[in-house]
Amino acid sequence: MTTTSSSPPSGIVPPSRTQRARAAISARTLRTDRWWVSPLVTAIVLGVFVVYTGVRLFMRNDYWVAEYHYLTPLYSPCLSASCAPGSSHLGTLLPAFPLALPLPILIFPILAGFRASCYYYRKAGYRAFLLSPPGCAVTEPGMRYAGETRFPLILQNLHRYFFYLASALLLINTYDAVLAFFPANGGFGIGLGSLVLLINVAMLWLYSLSCHACRHIFGGRLKHFSKHPIQYWFWTQLSKLNGRHMQFAWTSLITVMLTDFYIMAVAAGWIADLRLFN
Numbered sequence: 001m002t003t004t005s006s007s008p009p010s011g012i013v014p015p016s017r018t019q020r021a022r023a024a025i026s027a028r029t030l031r032t033d034r035w036w037v038s039p040l041v042t043a044i045v046l047g048v049f050v051v052y053t054g055v056r057l058f059m060r061n062d063y064w065v066a067e068y069h070y071l072t073p074l075y076s077p078c079l080s081a082s083c084a085p086g087s088s089h090l091g092t093l094l095p096a097f098p099l100a101l102p103l104p105i106l107i108f109p110i111l112a113g114f115r116a117s118c119y120y121y122r123k124a125g126y127r128a129f130l131l132s133p134p135g136c137a138v139t140e141p142g143m144r145y146a147g148e149t150r151f152p153l154i155l156q157n158l159h160r161y162f163f164y165l166a167s168a169l170l171l172i173n174t175y176d177a178v179l180a181f182f183p184a185n186g187g188f189g190i191g192l193g194s195l196v197l198l199i200n201v202a203m204l205w206l207y208s209l210s211c212h213a214c215r216h217i218f219g220g221r222l223k224h225f226s227k228h229p230i231q232y233w234f235w236t237q238l239s240k241l242n243g244r245h246m247q248f249a250w251t252s253l254i255t256v257m258l259t260d261f262y263i264m265a266v267a268a269g270w271i272a273d274l275r276l277f278n
């Protein structure tokens, strides 16, 4: 007869909590593959992104191309009276900022919080920076493991709220991408910058729609899918995207950086925007 009880059969002493956590192996790992490549690449790419965005946020220039209505996603929406003329699509709701204050001071914490609390980036960051653990079946440095049960990591549970805020910013980014097809000289126009902004916003949509919180919001709490066919359909489609969330996380990170760099290059006069139409 089989049993469904979780209690061990009589006479067998259950392993202690410590014994369950780790096998008694003195080697750091028994893995023979190059398990360290993934956390190393992650640390390099994320490190480059953090340094790049940090520099760009404090530059406070070359973020807006008035002639073609190109606004970098790192500065959108630009809400301060210090913003370049024409770049404040929602108006200048904030006063002029002192030079030491980045113009996207309100929006950047939302974008950073959304990425930092992302389920995928959490895994990637813990492996690459905290080495906790650096890879599957690789012991971590002698830190006490507390998971995300204490400050500051417990704040990661705010992810769904960052999702709501970042979704509002994504709508504004979408508006920016549409505006990039209507240059200042009037009418419709297409430049390489318009396409760059469009591709970037498409990748941001894929990243957001594939978010675990987004999937949960649409269908995570349903007990009977058969009674909610529309939500079930959305949940099914989002689940397909969710399976590729890691790829969208990386691609959108890189497109944000490249889009900003392209707009900076055009705004600074390093290159001319390649105009395909008008």
Ligand code: FES
Pocket: 114, 117, 118, 119, 120, 121, 159, 163, 207, 208, 210, 211, 212, 213, 214, 245
């Ligand atoms: S889980 Fe990655 S953005 Fe939500």
